[in-house]
Amino acid sequence: MTTRHIDLLWLFLMFATALSWWLAEASPGAGVTGVVLALAFLKGRTVALDFMGLRGVRRPWPWLVGGWLVVVLAVIAFTFLQAPAA
Amino acid sequence: MDTSATMTLNQDDTVEAAPLAPPGDLAVWFFILAELLVFAVFFIAYAVARTHDVALFAVMQQTLDPDAGALNTVLLVSSSWCVARAVLAVDGARLRTGARWLLAALACGGGFLLVKGLEYADKFAEGIGLSTNTFYMFYLSLTFFHFMHVVLGMLVLAVLWHGVRRGHYRRGRLSGLESGAVYWHMVDLVWLVLFPLVYVLH
Amino acid sequence: MQYQSQAVAKPYFIAAIGLFVGQILFGLIMGLQYVVGDFLFPEIPFNVARMVHTNLLIVWLLFGFMGAAYYMIPEEAETELHSPKLAIAMFWIFLVAGALTIVGYLTVPYATLAELTGNDLLETMGREFLEQPLITKVGIVVVALAFLFNISMTVLKGRKTSIALVLLLGLWGLAVFFLFSFYNPSNPVLDKYFWWWVVHLWVEGVWELILGALLAFVLIKVTGVDREVIEKWLYVIITLTLITGIIGTGHHYFWIGTPEYWQWWGSIFSALEPIPFFAMTVFAFNMVNRRRREHPNKAATLWALGTGVMAFLGAGVWGFLHTLAPVNYYTHGSQITAAHGHMAFYGAYVMVVLCIISYAMPVLRGRAANSNKAQVMEMWSFWLMTIAMVFITLFLTAAGILQVWLQRFSDTPMSFMATQDQISLFYWMREWTGVVFLIGLVVYIASFFVKGETRAAA
Numbered sequence: 001m002t003t004r005h006i007d008l009l010w011l012f013l014m015f016a017t018a019l020s021w022w023l024a025e026a027s028p029g030a031g032v033t034g035v036v037l038a039l040a041f042l043k044g045r046t047v048a049l050d051f052m053g054l055r056g057v058r059r060p061w062p063w064l065v066g067g068w069l070v071v072v073l074a075v076i077a078f079t080f081l082q083a084p085a086a
Numbered sequence: 087m088d089t090s091a092t093m094t095l096n097q098d099d100t101v102e103a104a105p106l107a108p109p110g111d112l113a114v115w116f117f118i119l120a121e122l123l124v125f126a127v128f129f130i131a132y133a134v135a136r137t138h139d140v141a142l143f144a145v146m147q148q149t150l151d152p153d154a155g156a157l158n159t160v161l162l163v164s165s166s167w168c169v170a171r172a173v174l175a176v177d178g179a180r181l182r183t184g185a186r187w188l189l190a191a192l193a194c195g196g197g198f199l200l201v202k203g204l205e206y207a208d209k210f211a212e213g214i215g216l217s218t219n220t221f222y223m224f225y226l227s228l229t230f231f232h233f234m235h236v237v238l239g240m241l242v243l244a245v246l247w248h249g250v251r252r253g254h255y256r257r258g259r260l261s262g263l264e265s266g267a268v269y270w271h272m273v274d275l276v277w278l279v280l281f282p283l284v285y286v287l288h
Numbered sequence: 289m290q291y292q293s294q295a296v297a298k299p300y301f302i303a304a305i306g307l308f309v310g311q312i313l314f315g316l317i318m319g320l321q322y323v324v325g326d327f328l329f330p331e332i333p334f335n336v337a338r339m340v341h342t343n344l345l346i347v348w349l350l351f352g353f354m355g356a357a358y359y360m361i362p363e364e365a366e367t368e369l370h371s372p373k374l375a376i377a378m379f380w381i382f383l384v385a386g387a388l389t390i391v392g393y394l395t396v397p398y399a400t401l402a403e404l405t406g407n408d409l410l411e412t413m414g415r416e417f418l419e420q421p422l423i424t425k426v427g428i429v430v431v432a433l434a435f436l437f438n439i440s441m442t443v444l445k446g447r448k449t450s451i452a453l454v455l456l457l458g459l460w461g462l463a464v465f466f467l468f469s470f471y472n473p474s475n476p477v478l479d480k481y482f483w484w485w486v487v488h489l490w491v492e493g494v495w496e497l498i499l500g501a502l503l504a505f506v507l508i509k510v511t512g513v514d515r516e517v518i519e520k521w522l523y524v525i526i527t528l529t530l531i532t533g534i535i536g537t538g539h540h541y542f543w544i545g546t547p548e549y550w551q552w553w554g555s556i557f558s559a560l561e562p563i564p565f566f567a568m569t570v571f572a573f574n575m576v577n578r579r580r581r582e583h584p585n586k587a588a589t590l591w592a593l594g595t596g597v598m599a600f601l602g603a604g605v606w607g608f609l610h611t612l613a614p615v616n617y618y619t620h621g622s623q624i625t626a627a628h629g630h631m632a633f634y635g636a637y638v639m640v641v642l643c644i645i646s647y648a649m650p651v652l653r654g655r656a657a658n659s660n661k662a663q664v665m666e667m668w669s670f671w672l673m674t675i676a677m678v679f680i681t682l683f684l685t686a687a688g689i690l691q692v693w694l695q696r697f698s699d700t701p702m703s704f705m706a707t708q709d710q711i712s713l714f715y716w717m718r719e720w721t722g723v724v725f726l727i728g729l730v731v732y733i734a735s736f737f738v739k740g741e742t743r744a745a746a
């Protein structure tokens with residue numbers, strides 16, 4: 001990992017945050033929900049793999065934290081599909 | 087979990103970090119997993135409770151300030167970035183730079199607490215509390231629990247800053263620094279789910 | 289024995305085991321009263337027997353904790369105890385006060401006892417687990433303070449290890465939370481609210497720190513694993529304990545008139561309380577697997593592993609079973625609660641005290657470990673008591689499920705007493721299993737008197 005690499009990741013995270021912030025104003029819908037959750041997944045993945053340094057670490061680890069992210073976001077997605085905003 | 091094999095690994099803390107074990111101390115990782123589990127249960131409880139009263143949650147979410155939430159995301163993500171830079175700097179024996187990055191991370195953390203504190207002050211001034219309704223029960227509990235983690239994480243960062251200045255860490259002896267760093271990234275990671283869930287999705 | 293003053297632990301351990309016998313006898317009396325309602329009436333009414341059973345339990349565990357601290361602290365601090373004389377004086381005061389209290393329970397009607405002991409000065413009596421007369425409560429505080437002073441001074445002048453600090457934190461917490469037993473607001477909601485600050489914050493808070501410290505100490509001794517590794521895990525465990533256990537108090541605030549958010553807080557945080565118990569089990573097995581020496585005291589190792597497993601089952605699994613508000617809505621105060629209470633108290637606190645006694649007693653008697661014959665006997669008692677407790681728990685759980693079903697869940701609910709009749713078979717089975725438990729306890733005590741080849745003290 002180089003400093004340049006880390007800086008680029010930070011730029012990406014900033015950009016993704018700006019996008020979700022902008023989507024907060026958008027009218028709610030399944031599409032928006034999907035995009036926001038996908039952004040959250042990408043951001044979380046970056047933090048787990050690159051900042052926490054789990055990329056390339058042996059098995060259960062990246063998998064445990066990644067699994068956490070997937071399960072939590074999947075349950076959230078499921079409940080929003082079940083009960084979409086009015 | 088395969089603790090028996092990994093626990094022996096920590097005895098080789100001094101060995102150059104092979105990408106086998108996660109950075110930092112195994113005990114800290116165990117702790118982080120437990121914390122993630124607590125937050126997961128909290129998030130899922132929120133999401134399920136919301137399905138029972140979608141209208142209430144939709145209306146109440148409108149009373150939050152997404153700008154404050156977004157600003158706080160920027161602050162936390164940036165502080166995580168600063169910490170990652172700090173670890174790299176110390177690894178490269180640039181201790182002064184490392185200490186400065188940690189200070190920057192602390193400043194971002196302080197900014198987060200300030201913004202969140204102003205949000206709370208606003209709500210309390212309106213007389214909102216845990217018993218106002220289910221949404222606010224969750225909003226206050228969840229964000230306050232996270233708030234306390236930011237406070238704890240900042241204490242850890244302060245200790246690391248002190249350690250870096252004293253020259254406690256260097257290449258091959260980064261375990262303490264890395265342990266604190268992953269804890270802070272965990273606080274960030276949790277917020278990255280909390281922010282869209284509470285502020286954005288409705 | 290490395291330090292002369294560790295010897296003060298011995299009378300504490302002996303008293304603990306003696307009171308343990310009394311506790312079990314009263315358990316058996318009550319178990320019989322469950323099915324033969326007028327057994328020993330009017331000499332020993334059920335409510336009195338219950339009070340004696342639970343108070344003896346608490347008091348002998350306190351004797352065990354104090355003995356453990358007097359044994360461990362000099363060795364951890366690497367210095368003699370501040371004042372062995374004070375420790376012995378406190379032993380007699382505590383024993384006599386405890387005995388007088390039990391005699392009071394058994395000979396005078398409770399209301400008269402309250403009158404005689406100045407309950408009208410400050411009303412603290414009449415609440416489960418905290419039934420002690422005011423003077424006994426004050427006595428407990430005095431003894432606890434003298435004890436804490438003694439061991440704190442020892443640690444202050446000597447080496448300060450993590451184990452000693454965690455133990456001190458737990459014991460100070462124990463004393464501080466006991467102070468809430470003097471606070472008895474007339475509002476019943478507030479009364480219950482603070483009552484749990486003693487009861488819950490003891491067993492699911494500060495006592496767990498004591499449990500962790502005792503277990504860590506014995507594991508270091510019998511496995512020879514690096515102190516650094518063991519202490520690191522101890523810190524993780526106690527932090528998780530405090531995070532989940534403190535807010536987890538909310539699992540007692542579901543239906544007592546406290547705000548509704550407790551149903552969420554209590555459910556969420558207490559649902560995670562099994563994590564530190566699980567960590568303790570993993571920790572115990574891991575350390576034993578990585579042992580660097582073969583300690584001759586196999587019995588102590590068995591108790592240490594048993595504590596991990598049984599504490600996780602009793603507190604973690606049986607606690608989780610009824611800790612979510614929607615479940616607790618049905619099971620609250622049923623036999624399921626009693627099942628959990630028995631296995632948790634036994635698995636966590638009874639077993640850890642027997643564990644430290646098992647490790648320390650041979651040393652106090654001048655040998656590294658008991659003879660093989662004595663150890664085999666002790667291990668028999670381990671299995672007898674532990675299996676008996678598992679079955680007591682299972683029978684009570686079965687009774688509890690039926691009780692909830694017939695009395696609370698069904699479309700045509702039965703009355704409380706009619707339900708009790710339906711489940712009396714389980715109460716009989718509990719009683720017979722209780723007899724097995726008593727036999728296990730007798731075997732345990734007998735193992736102290738078995739001679740045979742022993743090795744000299746390490």
Ligand code: HEM
Pocket residue numbers: 416491492539540558559560561562599602603604606607608609610611612616619620621622625628629630632633636637
């Ligand atoms: C070693 C630790 C523990 C001990 C000694 C213990 C002991 C007890 C006892 C004696 C009671 C009955 C109190 C009364 O009403 O008189 C009780 C109640 C309860 N315990 Fe525990 N417990 C422990 C740990 C736990 C844990 C970890 C959980 C949750 C995961 C838990 C969940 C509960 C609940 C929900 C109740 C209330 C039951 C009801 O509503 O009637 N306990 N416990």
Ligand code: HEM
Pocket residue numbers: 312315316318319322338341342345625626629630633634638718719721722723725726
């Ligand atoms: C080391 C072993 C034991 C421990 C740690 C223990 C602990 C306890 C505790 C904590 C309670 C209060 C439970 C609650 O409030 O829900 C209790 C009550 C009771 N115990 Fe035990 N006990 C033990 C052995 C026994 C035995 C062997 C018997 C009888 C066979 C027995 C019979 C009872 C009965 C009948 C009650 C009263 C339950 C009620 O109020 O309905 N106990 N015990």
Ligand SMILES: [Fe+2]
Pocket residue numbers: 488492536537539540
């Ligand atoms: Fe509790």
